[in-house]
């Protein structure tokens with residue numbers, strides 16, 4: 734696990750976009766795992782900029798989103814399908830039939846979840862997964878207590894997550910109670926993971942996820958067991974980390990062959 738502390742979310746986004754850019758150049762049919770929430774917005778802005786400047790071609794890329802609210806259609810402004818369309822897909826040249834987001838209106842949710850897992854396998858697995866972090870430690874929508882071996886399935890959102898996400902809705906009562914999310918094990922199968930977290934509000938949970946014990950009560954802590962994870966955080970999100978000086982030293986002293 735590599736922890737990279739940068740002055741601002743924009744600096745983190747620039748580095749993350751460079752990693753994605755390199756990968757897509759090497760492998761035109763890259764399979765990306767994508768996240769929603771406010772955290773990936775600077776990253777998506779940077780990817781759009783690179784694409785507009787002619788430096789990033791998404792024509793061969795496939796994407797799988799982590800999660801979706803149950804009960805919201807893809808054209809509902811609070812659905813994650815809509816979010817992805819507005820914040821990324823409409824501004825890059827990704828083929829829309831290669832953008833997968835769980836269907837919050839699926840009739841048979843269990844079957845839909847199995848098909849989602851199968852679609853990931855059929856594409857050869859996810860090369861690189863983008864993650865944000867919930868203030869309760871969730872990744873995707875894998876709330877505390879989620880099985881560390883879980884696959885794509887229905888979950889019930891915690892009160893804390895519904896409160897955190899109420900800012901996107903008119904009232905908290907409109908925040909759905911259920912979602913479909915890739916499981917913890919689905920995320921762990923991704924070949925490379927980039928997690929982003931910004932602001933003081935994430936400092937405590939970042940410290941638990943990176944330096945605390947691995948526990949289903951902090952689902953993001955399982956990333957300690959993944960062989961290729963990079964955590965991008967700003968100074969505020971890094972403020973509770975015991976080893977933050979060491980992480981800085983490692984990044985500053987990176988040998989050139991390891992540079993991003």
Ligand code: GLP
Nearest residue numbers: 768769770771772865866867873
């Ligand atoms: C949601 C998403 C997560 C995201 C988290 C953090 O609950 N399902 O994938 O990481 O929120 O949100 P934000 O980036 O807005 O802090």
